[in-house]
Amino acid sequence: MEKRELPNSTLILVFGILSILGCCCYGVAGIIFGIIALVMAKRAVEIYNADPEIYTGYQNVKTGRILAIIGLVLSGLSMISTIIAIISYGGLEGIQEMQEEILREYGG
Template identity: 85%
Template sequence: MEKRELPNSTLILVFGILSIIGCCCYGFAGVIFGIIALVMSNRAIEIYNADPELYTGYQNVKTGRILAIIGLVLSALSLISTIVAIFTLGGLDGIQQMQEEILREYGG
């Protein structure tokens, strides 16, 4: 019997990588890609566990799942720090005022 590739195994790996990269976008993109990768990996693991002899690509699923967890944690930390920064600086108006002060101070 010929082995088949697990459904979406490469896509899970790509989404895991994108979840780590997405933590640099204030955390929003990383959280989205991380959650999608985790949901897809859970489904792929269920399929693999039902009949492991039929499928290849399980290593991609495991790696993508680990990367998604790491990316989700980093993105959550980035998102939380962004929210805290906005509230401690007095909202978006406070951030804009701080930027204007910096521009005035340094001659911009």
């Protein structure tokens, strides 16, 4: 029997890499790509475990899953540090003033 490539194995690896790179975008992009990669990896592992003899590319899924977890952690830390920096720079009063200014600008 000819072996087939596991569905989305390369895409999972790419999303895992993008989740690490996405931590530089205040963490938002990294969290999005990391979650997508983990969901896709979970489905690919279920497919592989059903019949492992006919699929290749499981190593890409494992690597992509690990990279997605690392990307989620780094993105979470990046997001938390960004929030802390905003709060420490402007304080809570500065954030409230910013919100009021945005509401005045766009809210009417």
